[in-house]
Amino acid sequence: MIPLLALCVFLFLLIIPSIIFYKLCWIPLRLQRLMESQGIRGPPYRFLHGNTREIIKMKQQTKDAAAMDISHDIFPIILPHWYSWIKLYGNNFLYWIGTEPEIVVTEPELVKEILSNKQGTFRKIVAKRAYWKKLLGDGLIAAEGEKWLKLRKLANHAFHGESLKDMVPEITACVETMLEKWRNYHGKEIEVCSEFKHLSSEVISRTAFGSNCLEGRKIFDMLSKLIVLISRNMLKIRPFGLGKFIRTQDDKEADKIEQLLHDSIMEIVNKRQDEVQTGKADSFGNDFLGSLLKSHHDTDPKSHISAAEIIDECKTFYFGGQETTFSLLSWTTFLLAIHTEWQDRAREEVLQLFGQQNPNSDGLSRLKTVNMILYETLRLYGAVTNIVRRTGSRMKLGKYELPANIRVSIPPLALHRNPEIWGQDAHLFKPERFAQGMAKATNGIPTAFLGFGFGPRTCVGLNFAISEAKITFSMILQRYKFTLSSDYVHSPFILLTAQPQRGVGILLQPL
Numbered sequence: 001m002i003p004l005l006a007l008c009v010f011l012f013l014l015i016i017p018s019i020i021f022y023k024l025c026w027i028p029l030r031l032q033r034l035m036e037s038q039g040i041r042g043p044p045y046r047f048l049h050g051n052t053r054e055i056i057k058m059k060q061q062t063k064d065a066a067a068m069d070i071s072h073d074i075f076p077i078i079l080p081h082w083y084s085w086i087k088l089y090g091n092n093f094l095y096w097i098g099t100e101p102e103i104v105v106t107e108p109e110l111v112k113e114i115l116s117n118k119q120g121t122f123r124k125i126v127a128k129r130a131y132w133k134k135l136l137g138d139g140l141i142a143a144e145g146e147k148w149l150k151l152r153k154l155a156n157h158a159f160h161g162e163s164l165k166d167m168v169p170e171i172t173a174c175v176e177t178m179l180e181k182w183r184n185y186h187g188k189e190i191e192v193c194s195e196f197k198h199l200s201s202e203v204i205s206r207t208a209f210g211s212n213c214l215e216g217r218k219i220f221d222m223l224s225k226l227i228v229l230i231s232r233n234m235l236k237i238r239p240f241g242l243g244k245f246i247r248t249q250d251d252k253e254a255d256k257i258e259q260l261l262h263d264s265i266m267e268i269v270n271k272r273q274d275e276v277q278t279g280k281a282d283s284f285g286n287d288f289l290g291s292l293l294k295s296h297h298d299t300d301p302k303s304h305i306s307a308a309e310i311i312d313e314c315k316t317f318y319f320g321g322q323e324t325t326f327s328l329l330s331w332t333t334f335l336l337a338i339h340t341e342w343q344d345r346a347r348e349e350v351l352q353l354f355g356q357q358n359p360n361s362d363g364l365s366r367l368k369t370v371n372m373i374l375y376e377t378l379r380l381y382g383a384v385t386n387i388v389r390r391t392g393s394r395m396k397l398g399k400y401e402l403p404a405n406i407r408v409s410i411p412p413l414a415l416h417r418n419p420e421i422w423g424q425d426a427h428l429f430k431p432e433r434f435a436q437g438m439a440k441a442t443n444g445i446p447t448a449f450l451g452f453g454f455g456p457r458t459c460v461g462l463n464f465a466i467s468e469a470k471i472t473f474s475m476i477l478q479r480y481k482f483t484l485s486s487d488y489v490h491s492p493f494i495l496l497t498a499q500p501q502r503g504v505g506i507l508l509q510p511l
């Protein structure tokens with residue numbers, strides 16, 4: 001009996017350390033060597049933590065230094081680790097979030113290969129992490145294959161062409177409501193980030209879901225809480241799937257929010273269904289929610305979507321429609337407040353096209369200067385700072401051979417600041433770059449600008465977001481001149497999207 005027990009203890013003491021050694025040392029070091037032999041270097045893997053401690057330290061250092069002056073060179077400030085590793089190890093490098101390897105790619109040709117995804121080899125990754133899944137579910141941002149095709153078709157229809165035209169009066173009404181409030185700030189300062197956060201929530205709630213501001217606000221409050229939890233836990237290491245067994249306070253909070261989010265969305269969905277079932281309405285409606293419900297009730301399995309898919313899709317669009325757009329509106333205001341010559345040029349264009357009338361959809365497509373300003377803002381301060389994929393199987397990328405199931409990250413900021421593409425003045429705000437169109441601005445390199453992504457997964461809300469921004473700035477410029485508050489502190493940071501951490505205060509002068 002005793003020898004058997006001793007044998008068990010001996011095996012236990014031998015096997016457990018061997019597994020730990022294999023998983024936490026052998027595999028990472030072998031991968032590191034494999035990639036190095038192909039020319040992909042990077043910061044050395046450290047036991048269990050990978051490079052997370054260095055990342056946290058570098059981020060802390062730049063956070064303290066960030067507020068010093070107004071420079072548009074924000075890559076070293078908001079992504080200091082990637083910035084310094086590109087300098088040290090070259091355009092493509094390998095680093096570690098805990099034991100999870102990630103290859104960062106910034107060479108335009110390779111980026112094109114990844115995002116074109118011709119053989120379907122570079123997969124989406126976003127919802128595989130627990131917190132992300134709570135935020136987006138398996139909606140359009142995360143879906144793949146047949147499901148992605150089905151969802152993309154629905155979204156394309158809802159956010160393009162005639163549907164988009166029909167939304168113009170709704171968006172205009174939302175901006176009017178915001179500007180009514182601005183009347184109380186004539187000659188005073190107003191912080192616009194919170195204004196735009198509210199506006200973009202209102203716009204997506206009304207245009208896509210026909211929901212009122214109260215219903216929408218409840219959902220956005222919960223999404224905002226989830227975003228904070230995601231950011232807080234992004235670099236926390238939990239090896240061996242420990243996260244499944246040990247529940248932290250944040251995990252429990254996230255579960256609670258997920259349930260509340262589900263219930264709030266179901267309320268909106270059920271209300272719309274009940275209207276049809278009780279005869280109050282004769283159809284589910286022409287907005288995005290209406291299309292989702294029509295598909296839900298479609299018996300053809302090719303078009304049918306489940307109730308769970310409706311919930312995920314609602315979460316995806318509430319999130320996608322707000323976070324990114326509010327960032328674009330805030331940064332554009334900041335740039336126009338300090339580059340008042342561009343503010344004047346944009347105003348002149350708006351007044352020529354619309355006079356004092358509300359914008360209309362034909363006029364929006366003719367706003368060339370405003371368009372150039374928006375694209376230059378997205379180049380310098382793009383909301384999305386990381387486009388992530390995962391290799392499905394062992395595969396080639398350019399001259400490299402990548403292992404299966406490895407994360408591949410593309411930082412748009414690195415391409416947007418590349419002086420070989422954009423010139424030595426890449427850090428300057430020069431909307432005139434886009435005067436002759438995108439191809440000319442990017443020197444014919446299609447992945448030089450990734451503000452809305454590239455390839456089949458390009459942002460489905462692109463036209464919607466640009467229209468919303470054009471309407472918003474047309475209506476602001478018709479009424480006001482504005483300059484930057486003397487209290488403004490330049491501290492861009494990432495809370496999933498790139499945002500002005502301490503807001504953007506402007507001084508409003510009515511015209």
Ligand code: HEM
Nearest residue numbers: 140141320321324325328384451452453457459460461465
């Ligand atoms: C200025 C505003 C916006 C920016 C900068 C932006 C940026 C992006 C980027 C870079 C991607 C590609 C992500 C990837 O390839 O992994 C993307 C995808 C997506 N965006 Fe946007 N977006 C904006 C507005 C919107 C709006 C208003 C909506 C919804 C109405 C939206 C919904 C989506 C969805 C659903 C996807 C996933 C598309 C797919 O995978 O097929 N976005 N966005």
